[in-house]
Amino acid sequence: MIDPRIRHFYKTFGCIPFLVPAWGADEYAVIQRALRGQESPPHVRDDLEEMLRQSLGFNNVVLMATGRQAIEVALSHLAKQPGEVIMPTFACGSMAHAVTAAGYVPVFADVNKDLTLSCRSTIENLTSKTVAVIVAHLSGKPAEDLEELIELCRTRGLVLIDDAAQAMGISHRGRQLGTFGDYGVLSFGLGKPTFSLGGGCLILKSHSEKLACQGLMDRNAPSDRGYLRTSAALVRFVSEYCWREHTLPVFLAARAFRKYLHLNPQAPRSGQISALEAELQTIQVARLQQILKNFRDNARQIIARLSGVLTAPQVGPETGYTKCVVQTKVHKSTTLSTHLLKQGIEIEWSYRPLDSFGAFAQYRRRDNSYAESIWRHLLAVPVHPNLETHDIDRIALALEQFQ
Numbered sequence: 001m002i003d004p005r006i007r008h009f010y011k012t013f014g015c016i017p018f019l020v021p022a023w024g025a026d027e028y029a030v031i032q033r034a035l036r037g038q039e040s041p042p043h044v045r046d047d048l049e050e051m052l053r054q055s056l057g058f059n060n061v062v063l064m065a066t067g068r069q070a071i072e073v074a075l076s077h078l079a080k081q082p083g084e085v086i087m088p089t090f091a092c093g094s095m096a097h098a099v100t101a102a103g104y105v106p107v108f109a110d111v112n113k114d115l116t117l118s119c120r121s122t123i124e125n126l127t128s129k130t131v132a133v134i135v136a137h138l139s140g141k142p143a144e145d146l147e148e149l150i151e152l153c154r155t156r157g158l159v160l161i162d163d164a165a166q167a168m169g170i171s172h173r174g175r176q177l178g179t180f181g182d183y184g185v186l187s188f189g190l191g192k193p194t195f196s197l198g199g200g201c202l203i204l205k206s207h208s209e210k211l212a213c214q215g216l217m218d219r220n221a222p223s224d225r226g227y228l229r230t231s232a233a234l235v236r237f238v239s240e241y242c243w244r245e246h247t248l249p250v251f252l253a254a255r256a257f258r259k260y261l262h263l264n265p266q267a268p269r270s271g272q273i274s275a276l277e278a279e280l281q282t283i284q285v286a287r288l289q290q291i292l293k294n295f296r297d298n299a300r301q302i303i304a305r306l307s308g309v310l311t312a313p314q315v316g317p318e319t320g321y322t323k324c325v326v327q328t329k330v331h332k333s334t335t336l337s338t339h340l341l342k343q344g345i346e347i348e349w350s351y352r353p354l355d356s357f358g359a360f361a362q363y364r365r366r367d368n369s370y371a372e373s374i375w376r377h378l379l380a381v382p383v384h385p386n387l388e389t390h391d392i393d394r395i396a397l398a399l400e401q402f403q
Helices: 004-013 025-035 044-056 067-078 093-101 119-124 146-156 207-219 225-240 250-263 275-285 288-303 333-342 358-363 369-377 389-400
Strands: 060-064 084-088 105-109 130-136 159-163 183-187 200-204 324-328 378-381
Touching (some): 025 275, 044 275, 067 159, 067 183, 067 200, 067 207, 093 358, 105 358, 119 146, 146 159, 275 288, 324 369, 333 369, 333 378, 369 378
Parallel strands (some): 084 130, 159 183
Antiparallel strands (some): 060 200, 183 200, 324 378
């Protein structure tokens, strides 16, 4: 069912936004209640943990403020600093920030044609200082070399962190992604399969590890940062989505939210998911498979109509398509993006190799030739569950017209 807020947005602005949360009446009711100064019940965190335990088949999960924090806590638990952590150069910058925040040096390895970590490149980057490897399942695509990386880490005595931030609920060979490593990571933030303003989860193998990681989380948590993080996310959500309904002007929302800030006595620590985020997440976890089915169905309809100079690099029977990445064989993606934006279709840029710019350039060790050659030819198009049939046709037609 398409939320009326989204339908109103389409009609008013005549464009298709790249990212819209797969929310229904229950999620919006939670937001409206929060803006009236009513807090979510504390037990929703326990409810969410239990839902995740049942879904993942793992008893030891720890809710976190973000997926990035889950990676940082996992690495801090290793207590092997200084050391090196191999990760894909095609990744969110927050992954590398988590590595450095935990006291390790990020080592950027190349990716395969499906844009996930290459085992060959990982081996080339191994040194005596290597302590861990992070594998991520970009856009809901199970990493092509997952089995090889598992075996590599086993034989070399390395820790494997299975980052399923973009692949929550997606299975590989009958087992959910995020459960293949020594640690697993989920994220509930913007652009993830489920969007709950923020939050994340660390998946562990033993109860003793769970207790240790909870201790690390608590020690690193000033009392107000998590609350401010949730507050900022909710303000952003109100400004981005709620005003489009024309029932909650921004200035009224801001005033209501200030009241919410003062009335809510249970500010989450920075290492803790807020009750508001947890309540939103429980609603979405209950229908996660339907959300994922909508992502897949929408993406497959668009991919089936790609031809000529366009292709999709992440096609596979188990791909979740939480993002639909399109590759231009000839043109740079800027040319395609201009074409799509003229058609009123919002896009998302591809990752740029992390070791090619900014603060991470200092960690560049070798050329990651495939990532360097491909990133300028990639972008993602909308496939979120709020799309209707005519939206999908419009996106597919715009891609067909690009030659």
